[in-house]
Amino acid sequence: MSSFSLNKSNSLKSTSEIDDVFKNGQKISSDFISLHYIESVEKKLKVAFSVGKKSHKLASTRNRLKRLMKESFRINAKNLIDSDAGYNFVFVYFGSEKVHFTKVEECMKSLLLSFRKKVLS
Numbered sequence: 001m002s003s004f005s006l007n008k009s010n011s012l013k014s015t016s017e018i019d020d021v022f023k024n025g026q027k028i029s030s031d032f033i034s035l036h037y038i039e040s041v042e043k044k045l046k047v048a049f050s051v052g053k054k055s056h057k058l059a060s061t062r063n064r065l066k067r068l069m070k071e072s073f074r075i076n077a078k079n080l081i082d083s084d085a086g087y088n089f090v091f092v093y094f095g096s097e098k099v100h101f102t103k104v105e106e107c108m109k110s111l112l113l114s115f116r117k118k119v120l121s
Contacts, residue, residue: 005074006047006070006073006074009044010044010045010046010047011046011047011048012046012047012048012088012089012090013048017046017088018048018088018090020038020088021036021037021038021048021088021089021090022036022090024038025037025038025088025090026038028111028114028115028118030107030110030111030114031095031103031107032093032094032095032099032103032107033069033091033092033093033094033095033104033107033108033111034091034092034094034111035089035090035091035111035112035114035115036089036090036091036092037087037088037089037090037115037119038087038088039086039087039088040086040087040088042086043084043086044084044086045077045081045082045084045085045086045087045088045089046087046088046089047073047088047089047090047091048088048089048090048091049066049069049070049073049090049091049093050066050090050091050092050093051065051066051092051093052092052093052094055094055095055096056096056098061098064098065093065098065099065104066093068099068101068104069091069093069104069108071101072101072104072105072108072109073091073108073112075105076105076108076109076112077112080109080112080113080115080116081112081115081116081120085120087119091108091111
């Protein structure tokens with residue numbers, strides 16, 4: 001498999017598509033990250049990351065958590081999911097504490113493995 005890169009073409013930015021993922025999609029949760037997903041009409045994997053403003057008031061904290069999620073997804077997605085899977089993903093961080101990269105990576109791996117077992121197999 002080729003390396004997965006997060007760029008503008010893989011980014012899920014449309015409000016209607018994101019709303020569709022939350023309304024009609026499925027959900028898998030881990031310790032402090034949840035994955036909402038739905039099958040896309042395009043044969044391309046699109047991803048969005050979110051951190052709640054109520055639990056993390058500072059924008060710098062929210063941005064750091066999003067960067068950690070993006071990096072752990074980028075590293076682990078190349079081994080677990082094809083880039084042409086045809087799904088829309090929204091990762092939501094719902095934990096109230098700031099965590100280190102190793103914790104985020106563990107949760108991301110478990111989410112991607114659960115998705116692979118549940119949907120792709």
